[in-house]
Amino acid sequence: SIGYFNGAFYPIEQIVIPIDERGHQFGDGVYEVIRIYEDAFFMLDEHIQRLFKSAKAIKLKINHSENEMKELIKEVVAKSALSNCDVYIQITRGIAPRNHLFPDAPVSVSMTVKPSKVINDSIRQKGKTAIFHEDERWANCHIKSLNLLPNILAKQAAFEAGCYEAILVKDGFVTEGTSSNVYMITDKTITTTPLSKHILAGITRIAVKEVATELGFQFVEKSFTPDELLEADEVFITSTTNEIMPIVSIDGKSIRNSDSKEQTLTVFKQFMKRVKVLQTS
Ligand code: PLP
Numbered sequence: 001s002i003g004y005f006n007g008a009f010y011p012i013e014q015i016v017i018p019i020d021e022r023g024h025q026f027g028d029g030v031y032e033v034i035r036i037y038e039d040a041f042f043m044l045d046e047h048i049q050r051l052f053k054s055a056k057a058i059k060l061k062i063n064h065s066e067n068e069m070k071e072l073i074k075e076v077v078a079k080s081a082l083s084n085c086d087v088y089i090q091i092t093r094g095i096a097p098r099n100h101l102f103p104d105a106p107v108s109v110s111m112t113v114k115p116s117k118v119i120n121d122s123i124r125q126k127g128k129t130a131i132f133h134e135d136e137r138w139a140n141c142h143i144k145s146l147n148l149l150p151n152i153l154a155k156q157a158a159f160e161a162g163c164y165e166a167i168l169v170k171d172g173f174v175t176e177g178t179s180s181n182v183y184m185i186t187d188k189t190i191t192t193t194p195l196s197k198h199i200l201a202g203i204t205r206i207a208v209k210e211v212a213t214e215l216g217f218q219f220v221e222k223s224f225t226p227d228e229l230l231e232a233d234e235v236f237i238t239s240t241t242n243e244i245m246p247i248v249s250i251d252g253k254s255i256r257n258s259d260s261k262e263q264t265l266t267v268f269k270q271f272m273k274r275v276k277v278l279q280t281s
Pocket residue numbers: 176177178179180181199200201202203204205238239240241
């Protein structure tokens with residue numbers, strides 16, 4: 001697979017980041033993950049906009065315009081020669097001797113392109129399990145920052161409990177997953193946590209909102225408790241890499257329609273139609 005670091009392209013395994021790079025030393029940067037289906041970028045503009053918003057929120061000045069960044073990303077992906085892949089983009093405050101203060105240095109831009117992990121139908125039909133976990137993150141989770149330690153610890157706790165995702169709970173309400181947004185379906189209504197500084201504004205979430213409306217679901221952005229989630233007909237999570245994934249149990253408690261997952265899979269099918277439309281446009 002191919003990678004990019006500060007102006008040059010390399011095989012990923014050959015990229016070495018200087019020890020004084022601030023992503024390495026402080027996690028002083030932001031990132032994005034964008035999916036490419038059959039050579040077509042999925043919601044590229046939305047990802048670019050979020051990247052620039054995240055950068056602005058940490059006072060990081062990207063010395064490319066949004067269009068230049070888009071072209072650079074396309075160039076890296078083209079060089080990879082991969083048609084179904086994920087591009088990871090990381091922008092940090094550059095390379096400078098370790099000091100908390102902002103350095104007078106150009107930002108670093110790194111990217112990697114890797115084949116997408118395709119989730120086959122039988123895995124999606126089966127769905128995934130989750131745990132509830134305290135949301136121990138900071139006050140600015142709307143920023144896609146490199147600092148993911150609480151997310152990593154919660155995801156590992158899920159894994160050690162034999163589960164796939166940790167659903168984070170802050171002050172008695174569900175925020176989101178460690179790397180996903182969380183939804184429940186009850187009576188033809190899809191409910192998800194409202195956007196705020198406590199969650200990341202998922203790009204897949206934008207698509208799900210549109211798709212749900214197309215299908216005649218009510219789409220409600222309202223906070224809910226773990227108990228309310230457990231009482232839903234169906235529960236699912238979304239992310240760029242998981243797309244739409246049914247959750248069949250949380251903390252060992254089964255979700256009502258976890259056998260059929262009918263509505264979630266309907267939303268998924270409609271979502272995939274959008275992906276197919278990309279291929280023909
Ligand atoms: N929430 C968090 C904390 C995430 O890390 C992610 C993505 O990895 C998401 C939500 C889903 O965002 P998207 O749909 O843009 O991938």
